[in-house]
Amino acid sequence: QVQLVESGGGFVQAGGSLRLSCAASGSMFSINEMGWYRQAPEKQRELVASITVRGTSNYADSVKGRFTISRDTGKNTVYLQMNSLKPEDTAVYCCYVKTIGSFWGQGTQVTVSS
Numbered sequence: 001q002v003q004l005v006e007s008g009g010g011f012v013q014a015g016g017s018l019r020l021s022c023a024a025s026g027s028m029f030s031i032n033e034m035g036w037y038r039q040a041p042e043k044q045r046e047l048v049a050s051i052t053v054r055g056t057s058n059y060a061d062s063v064k065g066r067f068t069i070s071r072d073t074g075k076n077t078v079y080l081q082m083n084s085l086k087p088e089d090t091a092v093y094c095c096y097v098k099t100i101g102s103f104w105g106q107g108t109q110v111t112v113s114s
Contacts, residue, residue, distance in 0.1 A: 002026040002103040006095055009108030012085055016112070020080040022095030022105055033098040034071055034078035038091035039107075048093070049080060085112045
């Protein structure tokens with residue numbers, strides 16, 4: 001079983017920054033990919049960013065140039081640096097890890113005020 005613990009969410013004014021962290025622990029063979037989804041009220045879940053074991057990253061068009069995903073392979077931790085935040089970034093952000101299976105964190109709330 002794999003456990004994911006997220007931290008770093010909170011409340012910020014538009015234009016501000018937050019950094020999310022997600023640490024994976026438990027029985028993992030190897031991690032192929034880690035990333036973040038977000039879910040806003042009355043909106044579809046959106047893949048925000050992902051990073052592969054080789055370090056290849058991908059971003060949603062809505063966050064390109066503002067968000068940066070990174071990982072610490074030794075700590076099995078993925079980070080999401082969010083800059084120039086906008087009210088439309090308000091959502092619950094959930095991290096995931098793809099190993100033998102896929103596992104999800106419980107989510108952390110990010111609220112951006114205008």
